[in-house]
Amino acid sequence: MQKILYIEDELLMQNIVDKILSREGYEVDVANDGKMAMQKLIENNFDYSLVITDIMMPYANGFEIISKIRNYTSPKKIPIIVVSTIGNEDAILEAFKLGADDFLKKPIMAGELLIRVKRLAGQ
Amino acid sequence: MDFSYFTDASIAQLLEEFYYSPLIIQIAIFFIFFSVLCILVTYTSILTKRYKGYRLEKKLERINPIIDDLILKNIIFNDELNKDAEEGEPANLIPLHDFQKIPFKSAFGKQALINRIISFRKSFKGTIAFYLRQLYIDLELDKQSFNKMKSVKWDKKVVALVELTAMDMSIADVNILPLTNSKNSELRAEARHAYIKLSKNEPFKFFDVVTEPLLMWDQIQLFKIITTTEDIAIPNFARWVTYSTNKSIVSFCLKLIVYYNQVDGIPAVIKLLDTKDHGLRANAINCLGKLKVDEVEDKLLEIYGNQTQNCQIEILKAIGRIRSGKSIDFLKYEFLHSSDFDLRKNAARSIISGGIKAQETIQLLLDTATKENLLILKHCMNPLIKF
Numbered sequence A: 001m002q003k004i005l006y007i008e009d010e011l012l013m014q015n016i017v018d019k020i021l022s023r024e025g026y027e028v029d030v031a032n033d034g035k036m037a038m039q040k041l042i043e044n045n046f047d048y049s050l051v052i053t054d055i056m057m058p059y060a061n062g063f064e065i066i067s068k069i070r071n072y073t074s075p076k077k078i079p080i081i082v083v084s085t086i087g088n089e090d091a092i093l094e095a096f097k098l099g100a101d102d103f104l105k106k107p108i109m110a111g112e113l114l115i116r117v118k119r120l121a122g123q
Numbered sequence B: 001m002d003f004s005y006f007t008d009a010s011i012a013q014l015l016e017e018f019y020y021s022p023l024i025i026q027i028a029i030f031f032i033f034f035s036v037l038c039i040l041v042t043y044t045s046i047l048t049k050r051y052k053g054y055r056l057e058k059k060l061e062r063i064n065p066i067i068d069d070l071i072l073k074n075i076i077f078n079d080e081l082n083k084d085a086e087e088g089e090p091a092n093l094i095p096l097h098d099f100q101k102i103p104f105k106s107a108f109g110k111q112a113l114i115n116r117i118i119s120f121r122k123s124f125k126g127t128i129a130f131y132l133r134q135l136y137i138d139l140e141l142d143k144q145s146f147n148k149m150k151s152v153k154w155d156k157k158v159v160a161l162v163e164l165t166a167m168d169m170s171i172a173d174v175n176i177l178p179l180t181n182s183k184n185s186e187l188r189a190e191a192r193h194a195y196i197k198l199s200k201n202e203p204f205k206f207f208d209v210v211t212e213p214l215l216m217w218d219q220i221q222l223f224k225i226i227t228t229t230e231d232i233a234i235p236n237f238a239r240w241v242t243y244s245t246n247k248s249i250v251s252f253c254l255k256l257i258v259y260y261n262q263v264d265g266i267p268a269v270i271k272l273l274d275t276k277d278h279g280l281r282a283n284a285i286n287c288l289g290k291l292k293v294d295e296v297e298d299k300l301l302e303i304y305g306n307q308t309q310n311c312q313i314e315i316l317k318a319i320g321r322i323r324s325g326k327s328i329d330f331l332k333y334e335f336l337h338s339s340d341f342d343l344r345k346n347a348a349r350s351i352i353s354g355g356i357k358a359q360e361t362i363q364l365l366l367d368t369a370t371k372e373n374l375l376i377l378k379h380c381m382n383p384l385i386k387f
Helices: A011-023 A034-043 A062-071 A089-098 A108-122 B009-020 B023-076 B079-086 B107-123 B129-138 B141-149 B154-166 B173-179 B183-197 B214-227 B240-242 B247-259 B263-274 B278-290 B294-304 B307-321 B328-337 B341-352 B356-369 B371-381
Strands: A005-009 A027-031 A052-053 A080-084 A102-104
Touching: A005 A011, A005 B214, A011 A108, A027 A034, A034 A062, A034 B023, A052 A062, A052 A108, A062 A102, A062 B141, A062 B240, A062 B294, A080 A108, A080 B079, A080 B328, A089 A102, A102 A108, A102 B278, A108 B356, B023 B129, B023 B341, B107 B129, B107 B141, B107 B154, B141 B154, B141 B307, B154 B173, B154 B307, B173 B183, B173 B307, B183 B356, B214 B247, B240 B247, B240 B263, B247 B263, B247 B278, B263 B278, B263 B294, B278 B294, B278 B307, B307 B328, B328 B341, B341 B356, B356 B371
Parallel strands: A005 A027, A005 A052, A052 A080, A080 A102
Antiparallel strands: none
């Protein structure tokens, strides 16, 4: 089963995306903030098929999370999707510069998220 | 005085003592009792409010997961609805029976439902957002929001406007336009926000009726709303620059002309250079500079001498932004000979922003500058310092 780490501090969004992805057969690990996300990544030895992250979060923002994942010397590259309300040019470019694979601006379309997840994490 | 009708002897004695004590003591005792009473009333009201808040939170904690599950089951994971949407006809009826059960019949339940639908719509767009709006209408929750619009309390009206805007429900001009001019700043701001978001044809019509000045904070909020709202018809803002009698509207429209790079509005802005209001004149010069209107440079130099200091600063900045290179000598003269420090600083900044065209002048000034002038030039050359 493909394992996804979803980092989001907004509870409603966290709950729904978790249910949408679980329904499609993914195993979803949820983190409420940057610190918890880092803990989960280390605990699981960065073994995720995909990371979906918000940008504005307590303790460590999405950009820091992307940098840390990309600095990790894993032979396997973890795909990263950024899902954020911040959709300005600077944020999008910064995310891609740091190594994000995809960017979605909130509000999102559930179907679109699923397609992108399937494309990056596999079915 | 006879206190014998008090059955309790101690109370009778206390009252008797109070009655025969000096006036100053009586006043002091009265104030002590009054203060204690006030403290008790205040604490009781705080505790009651906190308890009510706590009860509300607990009720929401119980009802919100139920609503979430219903929305997930009946809308997000409803394959029938999604099938219709894929076939291009999103008209299937949403199963409403679950939403019409007891917890959602009370006003509290309906309000919780409205709030949750709005939260979902903030996170999702597309088909889900369409069906959430449909659900809001089918459950007649819009009636509850429209009823709040009729309330005399401004805070209820604000809630109603927020709900109707979030659900993309149109409101009649006759109901919303007067609110855009309300004395209450929060209601006014929310009504303008709602009007821009909901009015499909003329989202800026309220500019015509605004009599109260747009405060700086109003302008910041409106600017954010206008520039971040998708699918709104952007008009030619020069219309208000020419005809509006409200100075704050004119000033705000000048900022929007710059943001949307409306070069069609330049003639109207140039006309504003002749206005007697120096604040508006400064804004017009600022606008022309940001639009880099080089044909206005000669006129700016011509009027420079008889302008107030804020307009002179704007002229210097505008010349720096236009960067035609024609006015380097003028800028150099102002930098070397002006008695006003701000004018010298802005002249230096404009010379430096002249780039290659001003290279010779910059070098000459650096070579021959006094200690103070050198400090100003180096300050202006620092790319980290913004003006």
